[in-house]
Amino acid sequence: MNREPLAYRMCPRTLEEFVGQEDIVGKGKLLYRMIKADRISSIILYGPPGTGKTSLARIIASTTKTHFERLNAVTAGVKDIKKIVEDTQNTLINPKGRTVLFIDEIHRFNKAQQDALLPHVEDGTIILIGATTENPFFEVSKALISRSMVFMLKPLSEEDIRKIIYNALTDKERGLGNYDLEVSKEAVDFLANISNGDARIALNALELAVLTSDIASDGKIHIDLNVIEQCVQKRSIVFDKSADAHYDNISAFIKSMRGSDPDAAVFYLARALYAGEDPMFLARRIMICASEDVGMANPNALLVAVAAAQAVDMVGMPEARIILAHAAIMVATSPKSNSAYMAIDSALHDIETRRTGEVPMHLRNPVTEGMKALGYGEGYKYAHDFPGNIVDQQYLPDEMKGTIYYNPTSNGYEARIKEWLEKRRK
Numbered sequence: 355m356n357r358e359p360l361a362y363r364m365c366p367r368t369l370e371e372f373v374g375q376e377d378i379v380g381k382g383k384l385l386y387r388m389i390k391a392d393r394i395s396s397i398i399l400y401g402p403p404g405t406g407k408t409s410l411a412r413i414i415a416s417t418t419k420t421h422f423e424r425l426n427a428v429t430a431g432v433k434d435i436k437k438i439v440e441d442t443q444n445t446l447i448n449p450k451g452r453t454v455l456f457i458d459e460i461h462r463f464n465k466a467q468q469d470a471l472l473p474h475v476e477d478g479t480i481i482l483i484g485a486t487t488e489n490p491f492f493e494v495s496k497a498l499i500s501r502s503m504v505f506m507l508k509p510l511s512e513e514d515i516r517k518i519i520y521n522a523l524t525d526k527e528r529g530l531g532n533y534d535l536e537v538s539k540e541a542v543d544f545l546a547n548i549s550n551g552d553a554r555i556a557l558n559a560l561e562l563a564v565l566t567s568d569i570a571s572d573g574k575i576h577i578d579l580n581v582i583e584q585c586v587q588k589r590s591i592v593f594d595k596s597a598d599a600h601y602d603n604i605s606a607f608i609k610s611m612r613g614s615d616p617d618a619a620v621f622y623l624a625r626a627l628y629a630g631e632d633p634m635f636l637a638r639r640i641m642i643c644a645s646e647d648v649g650m651a652n653p654n655a656l657l658v659a660v661a662a663a664q665a666v667d668m669v670g671m672p673e674a675r676i677i678l679a680h681a682a683i684m685v686a687t688s689p690k691s692n693s694a695y696m697a698i699d700s701a702l703h704d705i706e707t708r709r710t711g712e713v714p715m716h717l718r719n720p721v722t723e724g725m726k727a728l729g730y731g732e733g734y735k736y737a738h739d740f741p742g743n744i745v746d747q748q749y750l751p752d753e754m755k756g757t758i759y760y761n762p763t764s765n766g767y768e769a770r771i772k773e774w775l776e777k778r779r780k
Contacts, residue, residue: 401507509551
C-alpha cells in the first residue's frame, strides 16, 4: 500500500505529463525550451498552491544533468546554503562546479538567508529555482529578482482539473486504476469547480472519497456528487488575509466601487468575508473610497460609510455583512468625484515645494492687546455682516493669491457646487 498521498504520487514526471500552464510550458514556450535543452538559468515560480510549481522543479530535477539539491525555506538556514555551496565547489563531489538548487517557499527566507544565496547565484555556482505563493516582487530581494526570471503560474482551469482527475482514476501504477470505481460525471464536475484551480485539493478529496467509501453489492465503489460534497465541505479560496492575494482582492474591491460596479464590489466583499477578513478593515476601505472617489458628488456617501463602520463595530458578524454590503453598494452607485482628493494633494505639494507666504494679517486672531496693536485682525470683514453671508476679501497669502485647488466636477451634487462656485469666483 502506498503511503504517499495521491496528489504526491500523481505528480508529473515529464513535461508531456504536465497539465496546464500552457503559457509558460506549452510546446515551444521559453520554460519548455529551457527544460528540454537542459539550459536552466535561475528562475522563480510564482503562483497559487496546487498549480504545478513543485512539479516543475521535480521535472527539472529528473531531466537536468547538473547536480540537483532541494531545500524548504521553512526548515533550512544559512548553514544549509553554505554546505551546498561547499559541496558544489568541491570538484571531487561535483566536477561541473554547479548545482541547481530548488528552494520551496522561498518567501520564508529572511534577508540574511537571501543575501547568502546572492553571490553564488551571481557567479553561476548556484542555479536557483525558487517557488513561492507570495508575490516575489514584494517578498524576494530585488538583487535575487534581478538575477532570475520570474514565471507566473495561474490557477488551473476546470478542464485541466478534470484531466488530472481522470488521469488519477485510470493510472494503475500511481493512481486509483486498480480500484473498481464508478465516479459520476457530476462528482468530477463539482470537484473540478470547487477546487478553484488547485489540483492538490481535487486529488486529496478524490482519494478521501475512495478510501472512505464501502464496496457496493455490485463489487464497485460508487463515488457520486453526495460523497464528493462531504469530502470537500468548503470551497477552496486562493486568499490569505496576510498574503499577496489579500492585496489583490482588496484592490479589486476598491476599484469596483470606484468604477461604479456594485455587483463586482459585493463579490469581492463576499470573497474577503468568506476568507476571514477583518470586517473593520473592510469598513475602513469603504470610508476611504467614499471620500476619495465619491467625495462631493455625493457627500452623504461618507456619512453612510462612517455609520456603517460604527454599526459593524457594534453589531459584529454575521450581521455586519449586510451593513458592509449596504455601504459598498452606496459608494459603488454614487456619482463620482475625486476633486477633494486632488485639491488637498495639490495644496500639500505647493506647501512642500513653494514659498507659500504668511497668513494675511487681517485673518489672524488678535488674542491680546499687543497683537492687536501689531495689526492682527485689522480690516477683517465678518461674513455674516454682508448680504448672503458672503464677503470678498483676500484669504490666501500674497504669494498664493489666485491659486485654485478645488475644481468641482459636473457629477451629482457637485454640479450645484460648481455652478455656485463659478459665480462666486467671478
